[in-house]
Every structure is written in structure tokens, then in C-alpha cells.
Amino acid sequence: MDTSSVFAADCFLLAGRLLMQSGAETYRAEDTMLRMARSQGYQDAQSFVTPTGIIFSAGHESPTRIAQIPRRATDLSKIAEINTISRALTANQLSIEEAYEQLKTLENKNLFRSELAQVIYAAIASGCFVILFMGSVWDMPAAAIAGGIGHWVCLRVNAITKVKFFAEFTASIAVGLMTLLALYIGFGFEEDKIIIGAVMPLVPGVPIANAVRDMMAGHFVSGVTKGAEASLTALAIGSGIAFVLILF
Template sequence: MDNAPKTYDVIEVCMLAGKIMMESGAETYRVEDTMSRIASSFGIHNSHSFVTPTGIIFSIDGDDPSKLYRISKRSTDLKKVTEVNSISRKISSGDLTVKDALLELRKIEKESVAYPIWLQIFAAFISSGCFLIMFQGQWHDFIPACVAGGLGFSCLLYLHQLLEIKFFAEFLSSLLIGLAAMLFVNIGIGYEIDKIIIGAVMPLVPGLLITNAVRDLIAGHLVSGISKGAEAFLTAFAIGTGIAVVFSF
């Protein structure tokens, strides 16, 4: 009877760590490895985990039931991934008990460590212009690209809160970027509409998702790799469709 609560708490720690990492943009194999290491550190050496972008299943040998967590939201928050990895290392070194680890993970789950919205928009604003220069654009198009990129990213953040359909938000954001770039060129502020659009849409491109999809496929996680690749493809398709609609007019 004494081991039952402890075993349940260990499963809860493993599941919560995996859930936070998966929701924050970690790779599938990293999530499974972290869960396995945490379980081994607490004396459970025969654990099994199955991680996909939409759910986590974890079980151990014996009579203890398997547990499933549903992943309904996914974002990019590598700060949380780093903090969970730090807790995992403390557990491996014996510095944290099961109860303390569970409290720390629940604290990480509740807190918002992402940068403020205004800073995210400003970063998209500056990076859009820098991408334009990187793609051999001219300096006189720097400000139009910054403004278009900032408007598109602001629209993306707003629509993600307003709409449940992620790809529709990306379509409208890229549509706004295309319209803004066309407006700048037509009134004489911008000159190369293609370079302005390329620089402005780069903050919308799912770079981390594509990278994780490739790394999961290489690591042998075919289900996660294919599903992440499909999500990245749909996101890129939505962005391209928004720009294509602008050029069709």
C-alpha cells in the first residue's frame, strides 16, 4: 500500500513533464527520453511511453493503470522546455523528491514565460526588414517590409485568440501582408513587392515545426514526424494561398 501513492505520483510527474514539453514545442524523442529518465530516477525502470503531437500515453509494468493526456494546444515556448529539462536533471541527481518535482512542474505549467505581446510584435517588425536584406532586397524597402511583417504578425496573434481554426488565421495574416505590400508599392513607398512579401511572411513560417518533423522522422518516430510535417505543410499552404489571392487580383 505504501508504494501505490508513490508510483501514482511518479506517473503524474512523468506525464506532466511530457505534457508541458509537448505543448511547448519539444521534439517527440526528447519528450519520451525525459519521461523515461524521470521514471528511472525514481526507481521505475520498466516504463513505456508513446508520444504524438495530440496525446501522450504512459504506463509501467505491473498492475498500475496506464495514463493518457490529451494535447489540445501547441505553441513554441522553449523556455518551458529548458525548465523541465532542468527539473529532470535535478531529479536524476537526487536533488528533488516526487512531491517537490510535482509542485515545480505545476508551477511551470501555470506560469506564462513567453515574451510580452508587444515585444513579439516588435521582434517580427525588425526581423521582417532583416529578412528582406538577407534575401538581397534594397534598404529603401526595409521600412515597408517591417510594417507589413508587424501587421501580419499582429493579425496572427489576434486571430489565434479569436479563432479555433489555426490555418484560417495564417491565411488571413498572409493576405494582410500581401495587401500591405501591394499598397506600399502602389503609393511609391516600396519598390520590390516580391522582396517585401518574402521578408514580411518569414515570421509566420513554421520553421521549428519543420525542424522537429525532420528530426522525429530521423529518430524513427514516424507518426509524430509525419503529423508534424503535415501540419507544417498546411501552414505553409495557408500562407502561400493568402499571398496568391492578393496576386490574383
């Protein structure tokens, strides 16, 4: 067995796995792995990527490597870092050993902002979305508070249960309750604008865009799968809000 081809396959597979775990499109992961492989002389490299796994071979005489993708998130900073490494490798600015070391370092690096920062950004975005949807400036504070608390609940529940859809359902319930509380104490005025603004940070905008882009690129399995996942997320958000409105 050619150990160099095995090492190379592991490097290319790592790049593809990190891309998929960071929320990249399927065609981007496949294209990145194949470009990296062909730049190193593996012209017969083949890859098959789905949202939950990758199958990759550097060539007909090389062993096939498989990687499972148990979890996915949206991390555009990490996607940009991986693209930079892959471009440097294909331009012969990095050796494959250096590229692999950088990818391993990136794998263990957390590029997400702190939980507090994420909550603050979600609150700011929620308030701004009220204006975007033609709401009143007086409803911005209520939407900001509801959106920030909803995002915090989503992060906490997801960390405890590891079930994304349940976390989003619980977070939307929190948004609904905070909106009704704001209206009750006179802190908000337009219920629909506050709710819409507050749930926007939970809406799966990037997964929906990726599903469409994969479908347009001919990756129908991944496109349909990601579309179904985004639809379930939207259903969880809508169900949580509906539950609160029906209950109260």
C-alpha cells in the same frame, strides 16, 4: 493501488505533456519521461507519445495514464525550464514532490512576451530578412511594417477563432495588402523581397525541424504528422499571398 506510483506517473506525464504543448520533439518528450521514471526506480516504465496525446505507465503493476494535448505552440523557454527540472530530478537534486510542484508552477506560467513585444520582434525580423534575401535596405521599413501587422493579425485572429491555419491565412492576406499599399504609395520597391521578408515570422521553421528530427529518431507517425501540419501552415501562408496577388 500504489498511490506513490500513481503520483510519480502523474509527475512524469505532466513533464511530457508540457514539453509537447511547448513544441518539443516527440523523442525528447519520451526520453525525458523515461529518464525521470528510471531515476526514481521505475525501470519498467513505458511511454508512447504522439502530437495529440501521451500514454504512460510507470511499470507493469502501475496504472496506465493518458493525457490529451489539444493545443501546441512553440515555447523554447518553457522547454528549457522543463529540461532543467528533469535533469535536477535525475541527478537527485530535487525530490519528486518538489519536481511536481515546479512543473505545476511552470504549467500556469506564461513565458511568452507581451503581444506588443511579439509584434515588434516580428517587425524587426521581417526587415532583417529582406537583407538576408538580398533585398534593398530601402525595402526594410515596408517589410517591417507589413510583417508586424501580419503577425498582429495572426495573434488576434487566432485568439478569436482558435483555428491556427485560418489565422495564418488571414495574416498572409494582411501582409500582401500592406505590401501592395507600400508599393502604391512609393514606400517600397521590390514586391517579392518585401513579401518574403514579411511572411518569414509566420513560417513554421521549428515544426519543420522537429518533424525531420522525429523522422530521423524513428518516430515516423509523429514525424509525418508534424510535417503535414507544417505543410498546411505553409499552404495557408502561400494561399493568402496568392489570393491578394490574384485579386489585385
